[in-house]
Amino acid sequence: AIPLVVAINTSLAARNGILVRDRIAMEDARNLDAIIFDKTGTLTEGEHGVVDMATGDGVDEDDALALAAAVESDSEHMIARAIREAADERGLSASDASDFEAIKGKGVRASVDGNEVYVGGPNLLTQLDSEIPDNFQQFADEAGEDAQTVVYLIRDGELIAAFAMADVIREESFRVVDALKDLGIEVAMLTGDSQDVAEAVADELGIDTVFAEVLPEDKDKKVQELQDQGKLVGMVGDGVNDAPALTRADIGIAIGSGTDVAVQSADVILVQNNPMDVVRLVKLSKASYRKMQ
Ligand code: ADP
């Protein structure tokens, strides 16, 4: 039978927009040692806009943007949407692209006018065995310092343009991090984005533990890393990419607007898409436990 106090508090949680799929999670939440947050779309709004771009010698900005938009035309990623919007705003029509391929956690690839074209971040450059050319280094450094995500356009093996995209930290995230720290919980951040962007965001929020440039298939290993230190670990995320980490965590918490896969992998679902509900979950769990004793 379900202990009465837990039943009451699970429905209390539900009324607060906290759906508990695994009742044990509700009991365990009071003992969490660490909570890992996905960065993009969880701690930040996840709405990137292209704020700056750079092109190589002899490469026209509009041509580069139109080409990038063509390669991104098949992608649902927020970065893809931002690039398509930037091209739209300039009234550019995307060229025809074919043979789309999404490279998870890295970028996208397509054929355009007989060229093989890629758009993606640092993880993609690593895969292509390509480095940031000197003429793009300063652009990348400055964008990184401003916590802007940079993706690169590579045509037939040559890096011809870079795009800087700005995302904003959600207002609630500051209070969430402070409140969890006050409860004695370690706060960590996990992202596929670059090290400098991750650190800039973590610095602002006061997060000490940062896992950056993590490929989707490695995200659960970072959860394990903290568990191996003997910690009870919660994971908060929204994306398909976060599902294995949500499963691996002692308590997986999906943010309501998240993908179905994330929701199905989670023990707890925050329906209102408010990260502050993570704090409420821990507090509700602590309150129920005290009553049970
Ligand atoms: P996150 O962990 O922030 O949710 P993802 O795993 O979705 O990030 O992506 C990690 C990185 O891979 C992005 O920061 C970007 O550099 C690159 N990337 C992923 N998808 C795309 C895309 N459609 N276009 C360009 N870059 C992409």
Ligand code: MG
């Ligand atoms: Mg995400």
